[in-house]
Amino acid sequence: MTSTLSGGRFAAELRLWRHRRRLSQLELATAAGTTQRHLSFLEQGRSRPGPAMVVRLAESLRLSLRERNALLHVAGFAPVYPESGLGAPALGPVRHALDTILHGHLPYPAVVVRPYGELVAANAAFGVLTEGADESLLVPPVNVLRLALHPRGMGPRVANLADWGRHITGGLRDLSRRSPDPALAAFVAELDGYLPDVSPGPEYLGFAVPLRLRVAAGELRLITTLTSFATAVDVTLSELRLEAFLPADEATAEMLRRWHTDSADPAPPADPAARRGAG
Numbered sequence: 001m002t003s004t005l006s007g008g009r010f011a012a013e014l015r016l017w018r019h020r021r022r023l024s025q026l027e028l029a030t031a032a033g034t035t036q037r038h039l040s041f042l043e044q045g046r047s048r049p050g051p052a053m054v055v056r057l058a059e060s061l062r063l064s065l066r067e068r069n070a071l072l073h074v075a076g077f078a079p080v081y082p083e084s085g086l087g088a089p090a091l092g093p094v095r096h097a098l099d100t101i102l103h104g105h106l107p108y109p110a111v112v113v114r115p116y117g118e119l120v121a122a123n124a125a126f127g128v129l130t131e132g133a134d135e136s137l138l139v140p141p142v143n144v145l146r147l148a149l150h151p152r153g154m155g156p157r158v159a160n161l162a163d164w165g166r167h168i169t170g171g172l173r174d175l176s177r178r179s180p181d182p183a184l185a186a187f188v189a190e191l192d193g194y195l196p197d198v199s200p201g202p203e204y205l206g207f208a209v210p211l212r213l214r215v216a217a218g219e220l221r222l223i224t225t226l227t228s229f230a231t232a233v234d235v236t237l238s239e240l241r242l243e244a245f246l247p248a249d250e251a252t253a254e255m256l257r258r259w260h261t262d263s264a265d266p267a268p269p270a271d272p273a274a275r276r277g278a279g
Helices: 002-020 025-032 036-044 051-060 065-074 089-104 124-130 144-149 161-178 182-192 235-239 250-262 272-276
Strands: 110-113 119-122 211-215 218-228 241-247
Touching: 002 036, 002 065, 025 036, 025 051, 051 065, 065 235, 089 110, 089 119, 089 235, 110 124, 124 144, 124 250, 144 161, 144 182, 161 182, 218 250, 241 250
Parallel strands: none
Antiparallel strands: 110 119, 110 241, 211 218, 218 241
16 A cells, blocks of 8 residues: 555656656657656556656756655655755864854855745855844844845845846746745745836846945945856755856955955854754
């Protein structure tokens, strides 16, 4: 009975993910190195896959490591990708590397986040972004996306809030379409509520939107880079993102250098595990 139930759940999940990815059976079968006939039997629950086939299908569907473990689970197999706490010894070299990168990026801001913007670690220059923010938004776990758009966060200081906010929520919507999650949908709706109700004009640049942030010394113009651990085999590590802010002009670079020099606490960031706890 258990085998039949797991086979039916797997078949339903496999069909669901294939439809979400807008792949035909032939396209998915070819990518996974199997036949359309075999894939059809899997989706009907007439055949049961081995763990290697589940992993090949998950990779072909471009599932995250967490989603791959979930697909293995509904197929009746144990997860194959470990999920370590940030304080785990196995991630010690990664934490050290992240600290080095964060400190090395000074005097420019940089943060490490978990999915949906949960802050893991930040360098000292992160303070230039949080100036004037309500303390309630800075109590761990801090969400940097909420902080960026909230009317008691960075929102009032963002000169191009409508465009910058749309840049953030647009990325989250793309993620929600690829991997639907009710919590993510609710979060996007919350962020939308912080944005001005305007329509993009002909000058709207889409994803190419610099952050224009008002500070005491003037207006910072910042561009961002996102780095992920593409070859990670640990769920926790695979979900981390390093977001580094870079000056879009020399005036911004000079303001950030001056802010860092004048800052009362230019020390390297604390270990990420120490900021978030060992869990």
